[in-house]
Amino acid sequence: MNKTRKEIPVNTLERMVKYRRILDNYAADGKTIIYSHEMAKLAGNTPSQMRRDLMSCGCAGSTRAGYNVQEMQTNIKSVLGYSETKQTILVGVGNLGKAILSYFSFRVPRVQVVAAFDVMPHRIDRVISGTRCHDIKEMETIIKEQSVTLGIITVPREEAQALADRLVAAGIVGILNFAPVTLDLPDHVYVENMDITMKIEKIAFYSGEK
Amino acid sequence: MNKTRKEIPVNTLERMVKYRRILDNYAADGKTIIYSHEMAKLAGNTPSQMRRDLMSCGCAGSTRAGYNVQEMQTNIKSVLGYSETKQTILVGVGNLGKAILSYFSFRVPRVQVVAAFDVMPHRIDRVISGTRCHDIKEMETIIKEQSVTLGIITVPREEAQALADRLVAAGIVGILNFAPVTLDLPDHVYVENMDITMKIEKIAFYSGEK
Helix, strand or coil: CCCHHHHHCHHHHHHHHHHHHHHHHHHHCCEEEEEEHHHHHHHHCCCHHHHHHHHHCCCCCCCCEEEHHHHHHHHHHCCCCCCCCEEEEEEEECHHHHHHHHHHHHHHCEEEEEEEEEEEEECCCEEEEEEEEEHHHHHHHHHHHHHCCCEEECCHHHHHHHHHHHHHHHCEEEEEEEECCCCCCCCCCCCEECHHHHHHHHHHHHHCEE | CCCCCHCHHHHHHHHHHHHHHHHHHHHCCCEEEEHHHHHHHHHHCCHHHHHHHHHHHCCCCCCCCCCCCCCHHHHHHCCCCCCCCEEEEECCCHHHHHHHHHHHHHCCCCEEEEEEEEECHHHCEEEEEEEEEEEEHHHHHHHHHEEEEEEEEEEHHHHHHHHHHHHHHHHEEEEEECCCCCCCCCCCCEEEEEEHHHHHHHHHHCCCCC
């Protein structure tokens, strides 16, 4: 129970996030009880796996009576660190950046996009899906003033590495990178890549093959 | 060499796609030779790993003289199956769907988005980033007429499973799913998920931890 976050395997975390979503949907539908076989099916795994996950994070329940939705929501959100909101910025307000801002404005819990940045004058000082776009020259100042720790990169490939270096120098420790490039960053920075062309290449390659 | 695609591991394929990108960038810059240490660094792996990958796909070269960029491009694209273009549709033309259409219109080789679909009358019969949006009622007909094999799902979570079932029934064998839900589909369908909220939850969880 007193594990540090780094000791929780990625696969376990991913399952926890799926359970959190399922419980949020159940709660939104006004349901108060969920059975382990329902939840396991919705999460795409087995009931025994699910029970192990829940036990490991201190969620009690029984197969027969089901789990209390609200109680399990609270427990899982506590494990996922929901008590703390993380401040985030987005850099690169082209089509993809705009879509991501719109996506984040209503779908993503616990993470708050506090500012966006671009170099193009016609994008600066506009508010997009509730987030103001600033001149990238102000980036370091705003990161410090607002205690921002996460950054979303939606700039073109050629600009991604230099931007990532600037973010890290300013104190950013987590990056969601949409640029199709492998970023070279210090070990203390946690990076996830959303590589759309890579995914489509994999689908094109493997689909329809026996 | 005569391996079927299913026998090529995902990790190897991902590295091949990275090499393809690096070579395309070199060629665009007018460079004709690439050294294995350069290419390995750009791809984020070791020169020896890279040479093994290239040998396994029949690309010859030498450490001293470097590799011929154009020849290696041709070989890698042949391995990746670039001789064949895959027809794709996108369903759900909200903000995310629009951004993905724009992204695909100029950045993604070998895959052609031939049509988009939606249920909302104001989106139908518009052309978005070069792709026409049709009434979803026409989906099955267009899939058959245009020999479409891949589908991109950008509809809301609640609609994703029913839509995926329709796509599979119409003959789709590869799906890129942007909806934050685990799709339950037959084994012959190859699915990749682009789960933006999952990625951001992982970054929020692991970043800044010792």
